[in-house]
Amino acid sequence: MKLFLAFITKEFKHILRDTRTLIILFGMPIVQIILFGFALTNEVKDSRIGILDYSKDQASQHIIQELDASRYFDVEANFSSPQQIDQAFKEGRIRLAVVFPAHFRHSLFQQNTASIQLIADASDPNTATTVVNYASSILKSYQDEVLGEQTLPYTIQPEIRMLYNPQLKGAYNFVPGVMAMILLLISAMMTSIAIVREKELGTMEVLLVSPVPPILVIVTKAIPYVLLSFINVSTILILSVNLLDVPIQGSLLLLLGESMLFIFAALALGLFISTITNSQQVAMLASLMVLLLPTLIFSGFMFPIENMPKPMQFISNLIPSKWYFFIVRDVMIKGLGFKSVLKESLILVAMTIGFVLIALKNYKTRLE
Amino acid sequence: MNAIIANHLFKSFEKGKIKALEDISFEVKQSELFGLIGPDGAGKTTLFRILATLLLAESGDASVDGLDVKKDYKAIRKRVGYMPGKFSLYQDLSVEENLNFFAHVFGTTIEQNYHLIKDIYQQLEPFKTRKAGKLSGGMKQKLALCCALIHEPSVLFLDEPTTGVDPVSRKEFWEMLKYLKSEGITILVSTPYMDEASLCDRVALMQKGKILDIDTPVGIIEKYPKKIWSIHAPNMYALLQVARAFPNTHTCFGFGESHHLTLKNDDEDYQAFCQYVQTHYKEPFQIQEITATIEDCFMALS
Numbered sequence: 001m002k003l004f005l006a007f008i009t010k011e012f013k014h015i016l017r018d019t020r021t022l023i024i025l026f027g028m029p030i031v032q033i034i035l036f037g038f039a040l041t042n043e044v045k046d047s048r049i050g051i052l053d054y055s056k057d058q059a060s061q062h063i064i065q066e067l068d069a070s071r072y073f074d075v076e077a078n079f080s081s082p083q084q085i086d087q088a089f090k091e092g093r094i095r096l097a098v099v100f101p102a103h104f105r106h107s108l109f110q111q112n113t114a115s116i117q118l119i120a121d122a123s124d125p126n127t128a129t130t131v132v133n134y135a136s137s138i139l140k141s142y143q144d145e146v147l148g149e150q151t152l153p154y155t156i157q158p159e160i161r162m163l164y165n166p167q168l169k170g171a172y173n174f175v176p177g178v179m180a181m182i183l184l185l186i187s188a189m190m191t192s193i194a195i196v197r198e199k200e201l202g203t204m205e206v207l208l209v210s211p212v213p214p215i216l217v218i219v220t221k222a223i224p225y226v227l228l229s230f231i232n233v234s235t236i237l238i239l240s241v242n243l244l245d246v247p248i249q250g251s252l253l254l255l256l257g258e259s260m261l262f263i264f265a266a267l268a269l270g271l272f273i274s275t276i277t278n279s280q281q282v283a284m285l286a287s288l289m290v291l292l293l294p295t296l297i298f299s300g301f302m303f304p305i306e307n308m309p310k311p312m313q314f315i316s317n318l319i320p321s322k323w324y325f326f327i328v329r330d331v332m333i334k335g336l337g338f339k340s341v342l343k344e345s346l347i348l349v350a351m352t353i354g355f356v357l358i359a360l361k362n363y364k365t366r367l368e
Numbered sequence: 369m370n371a372i373i374a375n376h377l378f379k380s381f382e383k384g385k386i387k388a389l390e391d392i393s394f395e396v397k398q399s400e401l402f403g404l405i406g407p408d409g410a411g412k413t414t415l416f417r418i419l420a421t422l423l424l425a426e427s428g429d430a431s432v433d434g435l436d437v438k439k440d441y442k443a444i445r446k447r448v449g450y451m452p453g454k455f456s457l458y459q460d461l462s463v464e465e466n467l468n469f470f471a472h473v474f475g476t477t478i479e480q481n482y483h484l485i486k487d488i489y490q491q492l493e494p495f496k497t498r499k500a501g502k503l504s505g506g507m508k509q510k511l512a513l514c515c516a517l518i519h520e521p522s523v524l525f526l527d528e529p530t531t532g533v534d535p536v537s538r539k540e541f542w543e544m545l546k547y548l549k550s551e552g553i554t555i556l557v558s559t560p561y562m563d564e565a566s567l568c569d570r571v572a573l574m575q576k577g578k579i580l581d582i583d584t585p586v587g588i589i590e591k592y593p594k595k596i597w598s599i600h601a602p603n604m605y606a607l608l609q610v611a612r613a614f615p616n617t618h619t620c621f622g623f624g625e626s627h628h629l630t631l632k633n634d635d636e637d638y639q640a641f642c643q644y645v646q647t648h649y650k651e652p653f654q655i656q657e658i659t660a661t662i663e664d665c666f667m668a669l670s
Binding site for chain 2: 203205207210365
């Protein structure tokens with residue numbers, strides 16, 4: 001027990017005396033949350049639009065005001081000719097142009113039909129679709145307002161409810177993603193680097209030629225990172241609830257428990273990496289290539305897995321962070337209970353046991 | 369009983385391309401200070417690692433304290449002290465923290481075996497709160513020795529402990545080894561410095577994975593077959609050229625301040641050599657007979 005404590009104390013000293021490690025440990029979660037929360041967002045806000053109004057009547061003015069008042073658009077320019085629209089798109093000043101034909105109000109109310117042209121810059125297709133949709137919905141609400149006075153014989157009125165995330169906030173998606181990414185990086189990368197560092201500095205050689213069971217060296221390496229990862233989970237959760245207004249719908253206890261499970265899976269992965277690499281650089285590269293990229297690509301946090309070709313979907317099943325991402329999304333955002341994440345939890349347990357077994361099998365009591 | 373026995377050890381790396389050890393056999397007696405002398409790449413570190421149970425030999429066997437390095441590696445690890453060639457302590461821990469940690473590793477305390485490390489530790493004590501990474505080369509090695517000694521090992525493996533250490537610290541280090549030997553500890557030490565060979569009880573001269581000779585330092589020198597002269601002159605390089613041009617020169621090597629010369633027929637060639645140098649080198653030079661050093665023996669054997 002004294003030996004165990006001596007190792008843990010030593011490990012904490014290593015971590016606390018290395019500024020670089022400390023910055024990664026505590027700076028990264030905060031920076032990531034703030035980055036994803038405020039800078040890297042796929043919500044389209046305050047898009048600049050241009051107006052070409054040939055009609056200049058009550059109806060067109062009303063619509064323009066509605067557009068400008070919404071948080072999605074800023075009316076940047078009023079044009080007087082189609083050439084100016086063209087010019088503004090080329091200069092990238094606007095994302096969308098709205099063109100009202102002459103006698104807009106007249107044709108709307110007298111002929112019961114009127115058209116508006118929406119011109120979007122589709123060099124970024126996703127944004128173009130999004131802004132066109134926003135604009136259409138504003139037009140539609142105006143139309144409903146006008147139509148309220150008269151009734152058409154047949155209409156289908158879709159009523160849309162966005163479940164779990166009614167405001168369509170990006171944060172609901174990336175908070176689970178960031179949690180998966182950071183826990184994996186800290187638990188797996190930092191532990192594997194810490195173990196490999198001992199190999200590289202030659203201290204592992206000295207420890208091997210000692211009565212200490214090698215497994216103790218490894219286990220005590222991982223324990224401080226369990227604690228630190230747990231602090232990180234808490235930090236991320238506090239930040240997301242207070243700063244990004246992402247509520248924890250499900251049980252906090254379940255969420256923390258599942259996070260612990262994922263931390264163990266990541267640690268097991270880190271141990272495994274440390275048994276197959278001999279230098280810190282290789283360990284770091286291996287962690288980044290094997291952990292970070294697949295987490296970004298295959299967890300479903302940035303790109304929907306359903307859209308991937310079958311082989312890629314299959315690969316995504318092998319990525320532990322995918323399952324954790326699902327768990328966090330289900331528990332934190334949807335507020336589901338343990339039953340609904342049972343399958344994912346069992347997969348993580350199996351992966352953890354698998355990695356530990358491979359790591360133990362690979363673990364060398366000698367140098368080669 | 370011999371403390372260390374190596375029996376026809378073979379070891380190669382990179383699928384047999386590099387032969388690190390070829391048929392290494394030797395024995396080290398209880399509380400003997402045994403030196404492995406040889407240049408870099410001689411296989412000293414590989415040999416250490418096999419004896420310290422870190423590597424397995426391809427063939428041959430070895431035992432430490434009567435225990436087989438392959439079967440009983442766990443028992444061996446409890447009773448040997450090992451100091452690798454590279455400084456292998458925690459650079460970000462202080463002197464005291466390193467010592468305490470290794471004391472824990474071996475299930476002991478600094479106080480328990482203080483008598484062994486007292487002399488070195490007293491030199492380290494003023495720096496005990498300093499980080500190990502900030503110590504001088506000599507201090508680092510002394511600390512590493514302390515850490516290797518903390519559990520009173522019966523056999524000590526020291527892989528090039530004095531490489532990169534200043535001459536004063538080297539001298540102190542060897543005095544420490546003599547003291548440990550008197551305490552009954554068997555020491556296997558390697559060094560690339562030939563002058564340190566004479567400080568060992570017995571030495572093995574190693575090169576390219578083979579042992580060239582094993583004997584006491586005196587014994588090795590006595591075996592040296594030829595007469596040897598030291599020659600000296602203001603222009604050492606020209607002198608070397610002339611000496612080597614003499615047809616009956618056997619060998620002539622630069623040894624720091626002088627050249628060491630051997631002649632094919634020893635004394636018979638001496639007069640002819642002096643005349644030859646006088647005619648060709650033209651300026652005055654000094655020549656005197658000397659006793660061979662370990663380095664001369666090494667050159668002669670390799």
